[in-house]
Amino acid sequence: LESIHTDIIQSIFNIHSKNISSLSTSIIYNSTLLYSSFLGSSDPLSSSPTPPNASTLYRIASITKIFLSLTILHLRDQNLLSLDDPISLHNNLYSFPHFSPHSLTFRTLLSHISRLPVSSPCLPPEDTCSESQVLDQILNVHPLSTPSLTGSYSNFAFSVASRVLERSIINTTIEDYILNTILKPLNLTRTKFYPNSNDYKNIAKTLNTFKNDTIEAEYHMGYNNANGQLFSSLEDMTKFMMYCMT
Numbered sequence: 001l002e003s004i005h006t007d008i009i010q011s012i013f014n015i016h017s018k019n020i021s022s023l024s025t026s027i028i029y030n031s032t033l034l035y036s037s038f039l040g041s042s043d044p045l046s047s048s049p050t051p052p053n054a055s056t057l058y059r060i061a062s063i064t065k066i067f068l069s070l071t072i073l074h075l076r077d078q079n080l081l082s083l084d085d086p087i088s089l090h091n092n093l094y095s096f097p098h099f100s101p102h103s104l105t106f107r108t109l110l111s112h113i114s115r116l117p118v119s120s121p122c123l124p125p126e127d128t129c130s131e132s133q134v135l136d137q138i139l140n141v142h143p144l145s146t147p148s149l150t151g152s153y154s155n156f157a158f159s160v161a162s163r164v165l166e167r168s169i170i171n172t173t174i175e176d177y178i179l180n181t182i183l184k185p186l187n188l189t190r191t192k193f194y195p196n197s198n199d200y201k202n203i204a205k206t207l208n209t210f211k212n213d214t215i216e217a218e219y220h221m222g223y224n225n226a227n228g229q230l231f232s233s234l235e236d237m238t239k240f241m242m243y244c245m246t
Contacts, residue, residue, distance in 0.1 A: 014052045014062040022204040024052050024234035031242045036234065042204045054235040055190055057203040063237075064230040065158050067178050069110050072161065074181055076106075080169055083107040087160065090168040093135055094160055098142045109157040120224055129223040131163055155227045162226035174226045186243055190233040193225060203231070 022040040026033060042056050051065070075081050084136045084190030086101040087094050096104060099115070108114040122129035123138035144152050162174040170177045177194045185190050195203060232240075 001209060021207040022026075022052050022056075022058075023133065024054070024056060024058070024196045024204075026234055026238045026241075028238065028241050028245065031245050033187065033242075036238075038234075040120065040200060044205065044207045046126045050166070052204055052234075054196060055202060055233045057195055057199055057231045059228075059231055060191075060230050060232045060237070061228045062155075063232075064226060064228050065110075067182055067230065068158055068162055068174070068226045070182055071165070071174070071178055072110065075165070075169060076078045081106060083110075087164045091164045092162055093167070093215060094138070096138055096141055103143070104160075104162060109154075109161045110154050112157065113150045115152060116160065117144060118152070118154050118156065119157045120159055129221075131223055134159075134163075134223060149230055158227035159224045163223070175229075178226075187234070188236040188240060189241075192231055194220075194231050195231050222238065 001026045020040045021044040022042055023038070025035070025037045025039075026077075027035040036054070038054075038056075039050045039190055040051065043049060062126050072081070074081070075084055081090065083106045085105055086121070087106065096116075104114055104116075106148050109116070120134055121141055122133050165177070166172070166174055179192075182188075192199070221227070
């Protein structure tokens, strides 16, 4: 039965493989790896393309938010914060004057019900966004019109949560805290905010069809790192999923 299922999955991937620049896949059931597959090329414009492998890095984008959420739960378990703490209780620099203090808690930020806008109030490009720019614009941030219980996706909410942690609770950068409290203990050695020069030899490059098929440069999100900067590999994401399922 397991063999039949994997054959069906592989046939689906094969049908669509011509439209995939790079894809690494694993399927886990009951903490057991049932299937893994690698399609496309880690560098789709290379003259001699090679397929991705278990250690190929991808920018995992908003999956980064899971690691920030785990960080906040870890701090809650140490009684360093409550999910229902107003963030201004920990740092009054993040007192948004157009919001009720109790509408901006760690719970509402992580649940996308804070009514903060989707993006940080910075001018592009995103990698030049700084905390000082954000704090200068706090007076201009207004709640979205959507009802709070409806929810509205907000990258900015996760950025705010991470910076409140940095300023008032963890006494280090959010990147270092996630590294030392989550990534290292789980042995996620290929998951990192800042790939080094050797890593770039095995990063799945992005094919940007809107720019004459050029490949996007390496990605840095600056102030917004905690909502989408992490890179990881299939091997690490498989380990992480197995941990989450135990």
